[in-house]
Amino acid sequence: MSRFALLPALLLASLATPALALPATYTPDPSHTYAYFEVGHLGYSIQRGRFDKLGGKIRLDGASQQGVIDIMIDAASISTGFPKRDEALRGEEFFNVARFPTLVYRSTTLKFVGERPISATGTLTLLGVSKPVELKISQFYCAPHPMMKKDMCGAEASASIKRSEFGMNRYMPGIGDDIKISVQIEAFKD
Template sequence: MKKTTRLTLIAAAFATISSAAFAAPETYTIDSSHTFPRFSYSHFGYSKQLSKFDKTTGTIVIDREAKTGSVDVTIDTKSVDTGYPLFNEHIQGEDFLDTAKFPTATFKSTKVNFKGNKPVSVDGELTLKGITKPVNLKIESFLQMPHPMVKKDGLGANATTKVKRSDFNMGKYAPNVGDEVTIDIAVEAIKQ
């Protein structure tokens, strides 16, 4: 009886060690050629204006078994693309992004939230213009699989959140130009 109990405990210990060995965090490097943070806002109620940033770097760490992860993103704010060069300069000015003093914006996660083994949202801190505020990114789609082109594992996601420009000292022309800004992030990353 005692021998059977010991064998059961040993088997359970090995099973725990084996599953822990397979449940290691995986680190992915953001593919800047397929990652574009976009932002939209109301322009006098006439239309919803949509712009994006063309240069984004960072890493995503995920452990689906342990249901943990982290996201660390840096956006080059000088890469803002409104579709119009003169407006790109305007939005980089002191009243808005102030890229001369703040050439980057960052998002650093504090928690990745899972439903089952799939991430559904990310809590974190967004820093714009030197001001840091908590945000929650809702993940609208997520896929992790072997990448057919680069022959490595890849992941992709679309996430969204809303912020107020005025919270980041960029509230000029509000409320005529909408204070609420929707941020959508299309991200792809390749396993290191």
């Protein structure tokens, strides 16, 4: 291939990949975005559940290695596969959704390798208590969505917290204090 034929091919390839180098804002796709949690149960097993409703905004500027993650989780959308347990988790002893309907994570700084974010430092607010939490971003990918033909970024992120630090102490130590939170997110560029 001559260098003159190579130039148009390179230009077309650059258009096929969204430029993370430009500042952009993304909105999570609710059909592909969930927050999961894991907690020990009486030493027998690790119990898992998820929150079915999550929203927010993610702003990324890979060139300047800056960004902001704002995520709001609907606490009442908790789902463990057992409706009676879900009702108990929505109650005053656990998430108290009548008084605290959302969990909120807001980043203060993002750490990048090149133009790819690898972690976020921020604040998680749960039950009215705000504590610093670091999210580790284990996967991150941006490209035009093959069917929607819109720019999209996706990520897998995780953090560990102690529920007691947020005032959620019921049934400890039988129900563990250490909670692992994982978030799978796909977000369309606004």
